[in-house]
Amino acid sequence: MRHSMILFLVLTASCARLEDVGRAPEFKPVETGYEVSAMANPGLPETVEIPREIDQASLWNSGRRSLLGDRRAETRGDILTVVIEIDDRAEISNSSERSRSGTESLGVPSLFGLPQRIDERLPAGASMADAVSATSSSASSGDGSVRRREKLTLRVAATVVNELRNGVLQIQGSQEVRVNFELRELIVTGYVRPQDISRQNEITYDKIAAARISYGGRGQITDVQQPRYGQQVADILLPF
Known part of the structure:
Protein backbone atom coordinates (compact mmCIF):
# COMPACT_ATOMS: atom_id res chain seq x y z
CA MET A 1 0.00 0.00 0.00
CA ARG A 2 2.78 2.38 0.91
CA HIS A 3 4.69 1.65 -2.30
CA SER A 4 1.53 2.24 -4.35
CA MET A 5 1.00 5.62 -2.71
CA ILE A 6 4.60 6.67 -3.41
CA LEU A 7 4.29 5.52 -7.03
CA PHE A 8 1.04 7.47 -7.38
CA LEU A 9 2.65 10.67 -6.07
CA VAL A 10 5.62 10.29 -8.40
CA LEU A 11 3.38 9.75 -11.42
CA THR A 12 1.22 12.74 -10.48
CA ALA A 13 4.24 15.02 -10.23
CA SER A 14 5.62 13.69 -13.51
CA CYS A 15 2.32 14.26 -15.35
CA ALA A 16 2.23 17.85 -14.10
CA ARG A 17 5.68 18.41 -15.53
CA LEU A 18 4.85 16.69 -18.81
CA GLU A 19 2.05 19.19 -19.43
CA ASP A 20 4.65 21.95 -19.92
CA VAL A 21 6.69 20.06 -22.51
CA GLY A 22 6.89 22.12 -25.70
CA ARG A 23 4.90 24.98 -24.17
CA ALA A 24 6.03 28.34 -22.83
CA PRO A 25 5.17 29.10 -19.20
CA GLU A 26 1.86 30.90 -18.89
CA PHE A 27 1.37 34.25 -17.18
CA LYS A 28 -0.60 34.45 -13.97
CA PRO A 29 -4.05 36.01 -14.46
CA VAL A 30 -4.00 39.75 -13.77
CA GLU A 31 -7.73 40.20 -13.24
CA THR A 32 -7.77 38.07 -10.10
CA GLY A 33 -4.81 39.83 -8.48
CA TYR A 34 -4.99 42.02 -5.41
CA GLU A 35 -3.66 45.02 -7.32
CA VAL A 36 -6.57 45.14 -9.76
CA SER A 37 -9.00 44.77 -6.86
CA ALA A 38 -7.45 47.78 -5.13
CA MET A 39 -7.70 49.91 -8.28
CA ALA A 40 -11.26 48.82 -9.03
CA ASN A 41 -12.45 49.45 -5.47
CA PRO A 42 -10.66 52.53 -4.15
CA GLY A 43 -11.11 53.68 -0.59
CA LEU A 44 -13.74 56.18 0.48
CA PRO A 45 -12.69 59.85 0.14
CA GLU A 46 -11.89 61.62 3.40
CA THR A 47 -12.02 65.17 2.01
CA VAL A 48 -14.81 67.07 0.30
CA GLU A 49 -14.03 67.89 -3.33
CA ILE A 50 -14.65 71.38 -4.68
CA PRO A 51 -17.46 71.47 -7.25
CA ARG A 52 -16.23 71.67 -10.82
CA GLU A 53 -18.11 74.92 -11.59
CA ILE A 54 -16.45 76.65 -8.61
CA ASP A 55 -13.00 75.30 -9.46
CA GLN A 56 -13.24 76.52 -13.05
CA ALA A 57 -13.92 80.07 -11.88
CA SER A 58 -10.47 80.27 -10.27
CA LEU A 59 -7.15 80.89 -12.03
CA TRP A 60 -5.57 78.26 -9.78
CA ASN A 61 -6.39 74.65 -10.45
CA SER A 62 -5.88 72.51 -7.38
CA GLY A 63 -6.39 69.21 -9.16
CA ARG A 64 -3.74 66.51 -9.40
CA ARG A 65 -3.74 66.78 -13.20
CA SER A 66 -2.71 70.43 -13.18
CA LEU A 67 0.77 71.57 -14.14
CA LEU A 68 1.90 71.97 -10.54
CA GLY A 69 -0.38 69.31 -9.07
CA ASP A 70 0.93 66.66 -6.71
CA ARG A 71 0.84 63.38 -8.63
CA ARG A 72 2.31 61.23 -5.89
CA ALA A 73 0.46 58.10 -4.83
CA GLU A 74 -1.55 58.70 -1.70
CA THR A 75 -4.69 56.58 -1.70
CA ARG A 76 -5.79 53.02 -2.41
CA GLY A 77 -5.56 52.19 -6.09
CA ASP A 78 -2.82 54.73 -6.92
CA ILE A 79 0.29 53.55 -8.75
CA LEU A 80 3.91 54.42 -7.97
CA THR A 81 7.30 53.26 -9.25
CA VAL A 82 9.63 51.23 -7.05
CA VAL A 83 13.32 51.62 -7.87
CA ILE A 84 15.44 48.64 -6.82
CA GLU A 85 19.18 49.29 -6.94
CA ILE A 86 21.02 46.79 -4.78
CA ASP A 87 24.81 46.91 -4.79
CA ASP A 88 25.90 45.22 -1.58
CA ARG A 89 29.37 44.00 -0.80
CA ALA A 90 30.44 42.30 2.41
CA GLU A 91 33.85 40.99 3.40
CA ILE A 92 34.48 39.43 6.80
CA SER A 93 37.74 37.88 7.91
CA ASN A 94 38.38 36.32 11.31
CA SER A 95 41.40 34.57 12.77
CA SER A 96 42.04 33.14 16.21
CA GLU A 97 44.97 31.45 17.90
CA ARG A 98 45.17 29.91 21.36
CA SER A 99 47.91 28.03 23.19
CA ARG A 100 48.33 26.65 26.70
CA SER A 101 51.06 24.73 28.50
CA GLY A 102 51.48 23.50 32.05
CA THR A 103 53.93 21.41 34.11
CA GLU A 104 53.31 19.88 37.52
CA SER A 105 55.59 17.76 39.67
CA LEU A 106 55.40 16.36 43.20
CA GLY A 107 58.17 14.69 45.10
CA VAL A 108 58.65 13.55 48.73
CA PRO A 109 62.38 12.86 49.23
CA SER A 110 62.16 12.85 53.01
CA LEU A 111 59.39 13.14 55.58
CA PHE A 112 60.33 11.79 59.01
CA GLY A 113 61.86 8.79 57.27
CA LEU A 114 58.53 7.65 55.89
CA PRO A 115 59.50 7.79 52.18
CA GLN A 116 62.42 5.46 52.83
CA ARG A 117 60.16 2.96 54.58
CA ILE A 118 57.69 3.21 51.68
CA ASP A 119 60.47 2.76 49.10
CA GLU A 120 61.31 -0.60 50.72
CA ARG A 121 57.82 -1.86 49.95
CA LEU A 122 57.72 -0.44 46.39
CA PRO A 123 58.84 -2.48 43.36
CA ALA A 124 62.44 -2.29 42.27
CA GLY A 125 63.31 1.10 40.75
CA ALA A 126 60.30 2.90 42.24
CA SER A 127 60.81 5.79 44.62
CA MET A 128 58.80 8.46 46.38
CA ALA A 129 61.39 11.05 45.44
CA ASP A 130 59.45 11.73 42.21
CA ALA A 131 55.95 10.77 43.19
CA VAL A 132 53.99 12.74 40.58
CA SER A 133 55.08 14.43 37.38
CA ALA A 134 52.69 15.71 34.70
CA THR A 135 53.11 17.86 31.61
CA SER A 136 50.33 19.11 29.31
CA SER A 137 50.12 21.41 26.33
CA SER A 138 47.44 22.37 23.81
CA ALA A 139 47.22 24.69 20.84
CA SER A 140 44.48 25.64 18.41
CA SER A 141 44.13 28.08 15.54
CA GLY A 142 41.34 28.97 13.15
CA ASP A 143 40.78 31.17 10.14
CA GLY A 144 37.54 32.14 8.47
CA SER A 145 36.49 34.52 5.73
CA VAL A 146 33.25 35.48 4.02
CA ARG A 147 32.96 37.37 0.73
CA ARG A 148 29.67 38.32 -0.87
CA ARG A 149 28.69 40.56 -3.75
CA GLU A 150 25.13 41.27 -4.86
CA LYS A 151 24.07 43.69 -7.58
CA LEU A 152 20.55 44.17 -8.88
CA THR A 153 18.92 47.07 -10.74
CA LEU A 154 15.20 46.92 -11.43
CA ARG A 155 12.16 49.18 -11.73
CA VAL A 156 8.60 48.01 -11.21
CA ALA A 157 5.22 49.71 -10.90
CA ALA A 158 3.43 48.97 -7.63
CA THR A 159 -0.14 49.66 -6.53
CA VAL A 160 -1.32 51.03 -3.21
CA VAL A 161 -3.52 48.20 -1.95
CA ASN A 162 -4.28 49.56 1.53
CA GLU A 163 -3.96 52.69 3.64
CA LEU A 164 -3.34 52.15 7.34
CA ARG A 165 -4.77 54.30 10.12
CA ASN A 166 -1.47 56.12 10.64
CA GLY A 167 -1.27 57.07 6.95
CA VAL A 168 1.28 54.43 5.94
CA LEU A 169 0.61 52.91 2.52
CA GLN A 170 0.77 49.21 1.81
CA ILE A 171 2.04 48.55 -1.71
CA GLN A 172 2.22 45.48 -3.90
CA GLY A 173 3.68 45.14 -7.36
CA SER A 174 4.35 42.30 -9.77
CA GLN A 175 5.89 42.05 -13.20
CA GLU A 176 6.29 39.12 -15.56
CA VAL A 177 8.49 39.09 -18.65
CA ARG A 178 8.60 36.08 -20.98
CA VAL A 179 11.51 35.56 -23.34
CA ASN A 180 11.14 32.47 -25.52
CA PHE A 181 10.39 29.65 -23.07
CA GLU A 182 11.66 31.38 -19.91
CA LEU A 183 9.51 33.65 -17.75
CA GLN A 200 8.50 61.85 -9.66
CA ILE A 221 16.19 26.94 -18.18
CA THR A 222 15.07 27.09 -14.55
CA ASP A 223 13.74 23.54 -14.77
CA VAL A 224 17.08 22.21 -15.98
CA GLN A 225 19.01 24.07 -13.29
CA GLN A 226 16.88 22.64 -10.49
CA PRO A 227 17.94 19.24 -9.08
CA ARG A 228 15.48 16.39 -9.44
CA TYR A 229 13.12 15.54 -6.59
CA GLY A 230 14.95 12.31 -5.88
CA GLN A 231 18.26 14.10 -5.63
CA GLN A 232 16.83 16.68 -3.24
CA VAL A 233 15.43 13.96 -0.99
CA ALA A 234 18.75 12.10 -1.10
CA ASP A 235 20.66 15.25 -0.14
CA ILE A 236 18.43 15.66 2.91
CA LEU A 237 18.41 12.04 4.09
CA LEU A 238 21.95 10.89 3.33
CA PRO A 239 24.39 11.71 6.16
CA PHE A 240 27.44 11.81 3.89
Whole structure:
Protein backbone atom coordinates (compact mmCIF):
# COMPACT_ATOMS: atom_id res chain seq x y z
CA MET A 1 0.00 0.00 0.00
CA ARG A 2 2.78 2.38 0.91
CA HIS A 3 4.69 1.65 -2.30
CA SER A 4 1.53 2.24 -4.35
CA MET A 5 1.00 5.62 -2.71
CA ILE A 6 4.60 6.67 -3.41
CA LEU A 7 4.29 5.52 -7.03
CA PHE A 8 1.04 7.47 -7.38
CA LEU A 9 2.65 10.67 -6.07
CA VAL A 10 5.62 10.29 -8.40
CA LEU A 11 3.38 9.75 -11.42
CA THR A 12 1.22 12.74 -10.48
CA ALA A 13 4.24 15.02 -10.23
CA SER A 14 5.62 13.69 -13.51
CA CYS A 15 2.32 14.26 -15.35
CA ALA A 16 2.23 17.85 -14.10
CA ARG A 17 5.68 18.41 -15.53
CA LEU A 18 4.85 16.69 -18.81
CA GLU A 19 2.05 19.19 -19.43
CA ASP A 20 4.65 21.95 -19.92
CA VAL A 21 6.69 20.06 -22.51
CA GLY A 22 6.89 22.12 -25.70
CA ARG A 23 4.90 24.98 -24.17
CA ALA A 24 6.03 28.34 -22.83
CA PRO A 25 5.17 29.10 -19.20
CA GLU A 26 1.86 30.90 -18.89
CA PHE A 27 1.37 34.25 -17.18
CA LYS A 28 -0.60 34.45 -13.97
CA PRO A 29 -4.05 36.01 -14.46
CA VAL A 30 -4.00 39.75 -13.77
CA GLU A 31 -7.73 40.20 -13.24
CA THR A 32 -7.77 38.07 -10.10
CA GLY A 33 -4.81 39.83 -8.48
CA TYR A 34 -4.99 42.02 -5.41
CA GLU A 35 -3.66 45.02 -7.32
CA VAL A 36 -6.57 45.14 -9.76
CA SER A 37 -9.00 44.77 -6.86
CA ALA A 38 -7.45 47.78 -5.13
CA MET A 39 -7.70 49.91 -8.28
CA ALA A 40 -11.26 48.82 -9.03
CA ASN A 41 -12.45 49.45 -5.47
CA PRO A 42 -10.66 52.53 -4.15
CA GLY A 43 -11.11 53.68 -0.59
CA LEU A 44 -13.74 56.18 0.48
CA PRO A 45 -12.69 59.85 0.14
CA GLU A 46 -11.89 61.62 3.40
CA THR A 47 -12.02 65.17 2.01
CA VAL A 48 -14.81 67.07 0.30
CA GLU A 49 -14.03 67.89 -3.33
CA ILE A 50 -14.65 71.38 -4.68
CA PRO A 51 -17.46 71.47 -7.25
CA ARG A 52 -16.23 71.67 -10.82
CA GLU A 53 -18.11 74.92 -11.59
CA ILE A 54 -16.45 76.65 -8.61
CA ASP A 55 -13.00 75.30 -9.46
CA GLN A 56 -13.24 76.52 -13.05
CA ALA A 57 -13.92 80.07 -11.88
CA SER A 58 -10.47 80.27 -10.27
CA LEU A 59 -7.15 80.89 -12.03
CA TRP A 60 -5.57 78.26 -9.78
CA ASN A 61 -6.39 74.65 -10.45
CA SER A 62 -5.88 72.51 -7.38
CA GLY A 63 -6.39 69.21 -9.16
CA ARG A 64 -3.74 66.51 -9.40
CA ARG A 65 -3.74 66.78 -13.20
CA SER A 66 -2.71 70.43 -13.18
CA LEU A 67 0.77 71.57 -14.14
CA LEU A 68 1.90 71.97 -10.54
CA GLY A 69 -0.38 69.31 -9.07
CA ASP A 70 0.93 66.66 -6.71
CA ARG A 71 0.84 63.38 -8.63
CA ARG A 72 2.31 61.23 -5.89
CA ALA A 73 0.46 58.10 -4.83
CA GLU A 74 -1.55 58.70 -1.70
CA THR A 75 -4.69 56.58 -1.70
CA ARG A 76 -5.79 53.02 -2.41
CA GLY A 77 -5.56 52.19 -6.09
CA ASP A 78 -2.82 54.73 -6.92
CA ILE A 79 0.29 53.55 -8.75
CA LEU A 80 3.91 54.42 -7.97
CA THR A 81 7.30 53.26 -9.25
CA VAL A 82 9.63 51.23 -7.05
CA VAL A 83 13.32 51.62 -7.87
CA ILE A 84 15.44 48.64 -6.82
CA GLU A 85 19.18 49.29 -6.94
CA ILE A 86 21.02 46.79 -4.78
CA ASP A 87 24.81 46.91 -4.79
CA ASP A 88 25.90 45.22 -1.58
CA ARG A 89 29.37 44.00 -0.80
CA ALA A 90 30.44 42.30 2.41
CA GLU A 91 33.85 40.99 3.40
CA ILE A 92 34.48 39.43 6.80
CA SER A 93 37.74 37.88 7.91
CA ASN A 94 38.38 36.32 11.31
CA SER A 95 41.40 34.57 12.77
CA SER A 96 42.04 33.14 16.21
CA GLU A 97 44.97 31.45 17.90
CA ARG A 98 45.17 29.91 21.36
CA SER A 99 47.91 28.03 23.19
CA ARG A 100 48.33 26.65 26.70
CA SER A 101 51.06 24.73 28.50
CA GLY A 102 51.48 23.50 32.05
CA THR A 103 53.93 21.41 34.11
CA GLU A 104 53.31 19.88 37.52
CA SER A 105 55.59 17.76 39.67
CA LEU A 106 55.40 16.36 43.20
CA GLY A 107 58.17 14.69 45.10
CA VAL A 108 58.65 13.55 48.73
CA PRO A 109 62.38 12.86 49.23
CA SER A 110 62.16 12.85 53.01
CA LEU A 111 59.39 13.14 55.58
CA PHE A 112 60.33 11.79 59.01
CA GLY A 113 61.86 8.79 57.27
CA LEU A 114 58.53 7.65 55.89
CA PRO A 115 59.50 7.79 52.18
CA GLN A 116 62.42 5.46 52.83
CA ARG A 117 60.16 2.96 54.58
CA ILE A 118 57.69 3.21 51.68
CA ASP A 119 60.47 2.76 49.10
CA GLU A 120 61.31 -0.60 50.72
CA ARG A 121 57.82 -1.86 49.95
CA LEU A 122 57.72 -0.44 46.39
CA PRO A 123 58.84 -2.48 43.36
CA ALA A 124 62.44 -2.29 42.27
CA GLY A 125 63.31 1.10 40.75
CA ALA A 126 60.30 2.90 42.24
CA SER A 127 60.81 5.79 44.62
CA MET A 128 58.80 8.46 46.38
CA ALA A 129 61.39 11.05 45.44
CA ASP A 130 59.45 11.73 42.21
CA ALA A 131 55.95 10.77 43.19
CA VAL A 132 53.99 12.74 40.58
CA SER A 133 55.08 14.43 37.38
CA ALA A 134 52.69 15.71 34.70
CA THR A 135 53.11 17.86 31.61
CA SER A 136 50.33 19.11 29.31
CA SER A 137 50.12 21.41 26.33
CA SER A 138 47.44 22.37 23.81
CA ALA A 139 47.22 24.69 20.84
CA SER A 140 44.48 25.64 18.41
CA SER A 141 44.13 28.08 15.54
CA GLY A 142 41.34 28.97 13.15
CA ASP A 143 40.78 31.17 10.14
CA GLY A 144 37.54 32.14 8.47
CA SER A 145 36.49 34.52 5.73
CA VAL A 146 33.25 35.48 4.02
CA ARG A 147 32.96 37.37 0.73
CA ARG A 148 29.67 38.32 -0.87
CA ARG A 149 28.69 40.56 -3.75
CA GLU A 150 25.13 41.27 -4.86
CA LYS A 151 24.07 43.69 -7.58
CA LEU A 152 20.55 44.17 -8.88
CA THR A 153 18.92 47.07 -10.74
CA LEU A 154 15.20 46.92 -11.43
CA ARG A 155 12.16 49.18 -11.73
CA VAL A 156 8.60 48.01 -11.21
CA ALA A 157 5.22 49.71 -10.90
CA ALA A 158 3.43 48.97 -7.63
CA THR A 159 -0.14 49.66 -6.53
CA VAL A 160 -1.32 51.03 -3.21
CA VAL A 161 -3.52 48.20 -1.95
CA ASN A 162 -4.28 49.56 1.53
CA GLU A 163 -3.96 52.69 3.64
CA LEU A 164 -3.34 52.15 7.34
CA ARG A 165 -4.77 54.30 10.12
CA ASN A 166 -1.47 56.12 10.64
CA GLY A 167 -1.27 57.07 6.95
CA VAL A 168 1.28 54.43 5.94
CA LEU A 169 0.61 52.91 2.52
CA GLN A 170 0.77 49.21 1.81
CA ILE A 171 2.04 48.55 -1.71
CA GLN A 172 2.22 45.48 -3.90
CA GLY A 173 3.68 45.14 -7.36
CA SER A 174 4.35 42.30 -9.77
CA GLN A 175 5.89 42.05 -13.20
CA GLU A 176 6.29 39.12 -15.56
CA VAL A 177 8.49 39.09 -18.65
CA ARG A 178 8.60 36.08 -20.98
CA VAL A 179 11.51 35.56 -23.34
CA ASN A 180 11.14 32.47 -25.52
CA PHE A 181 10.39 29.65 -23.07
CA GLU A 182 11.66 31.38 -19.91
CA LEU A 183 9.51 33.65 -17.75
CA ARG A 184 11.05 36.15 -15.33
CA GLU A 185 8.90 37.23 -12.40
CA LEU A 186 9.44 40.21 -10.08
CA ILE A 187 7.35 40.70 -6.94
CA VAL A 188 7.59 43.64 -4.52
CA THR A 189 5.56 44.18 -1.35
CA GLY A 190 5.96 46.37 1.71
CA TYR A 191 4.92 49.55 3.52
CA VAL A 192 5.93 53.11 2.65
CA ARG A 193 5.35 56.58 4.06
CA PRO A 194 3.72 59.07 1.70
CA GLN A 195 6.40 61.69 2.50
CA ASP A 196 9.12 59.31 1.28
CA ILE A 197 7.65 59.21 -2.23
CA SER A 198 9.53 61.63 -4.52
CA ARG A 199 7.95 64.26 -6.76
CA GLN A 200 8.50 61.85 -9.66
CA ASN A 201 6.19 59.38 -7.87
CA GLU A 202 9.10 57.04 -7.19
CA ILE A 203 10.43 55.39 -4.09
CA THR A 204 13.65 53.45 -3.53
CA TYR A 205 13.63 50.00 -1.99
CA ASP A 206 15.57 51.12 1.10
CA LYS A 207 12.60 53.27 2.17
CA ILE A 208 10.16 50.34 2.09
CA ALA A 209 9.44 48.80 5.50
CA ALA A 210 9.05 45.03 5.68
CA ALA A 211 10.12 44.89 2.03
CA ARG A 212 9.78 41.56 0.29
CA ILE A 213 11.51 41.47 -3.09
CA SER A 214 11.47 38.30 -5.16
CA TYR A 215 13.16 38.00 -8.54
CA GLY A 216 13.17 34.60 -10.13
CA GLY A 217 12.07 32.64 -13.13
CA ARG A 218 10.29 29.57 -14.33
CA GLY A 219 10.58 27.75 -17.60
CA GLN A 220 12.93 25.41 -19.41
CA ILE A 221 16.19 26.94 -18.18
CA THR A 222 15.07 27.09 -14.55
CA ASP A 223 13.74 23.54 -14.77
CA VAL A 224 17.08 22.21 -15.98
CA GLN A 225 19.01 24.07 -13.29
CA GLN A 226 16.88 22.64 -10.49
CA PRO A 227 17.94 19.24 -9.08
CA ARG A 228 15.48 16.39 -9.44
CA TYR A 229 13.12 15.54 -6.59
CA GLY A 230 14.95 12.31 -5.88
CA GLN A 231 18.26 14.10 -5.63
CA GLN A 232 16.83 16.68 -3.24
CA VAL A 233 15.43 13.96 -0.99
CA ALA A 234 18.75 12.10 -1.10
CA ASP A 235 20.66 15.25 -0.14
CA ILE A 236 18.43 15.66 2.91
CA LEU A 237 18.41 12.04 4.09
CA LEU A 238 21.95 10.89 3.33
CA PRO A 239 24.39 11.71 6.16
CA PHE A 240 27.44 11.81 3.89
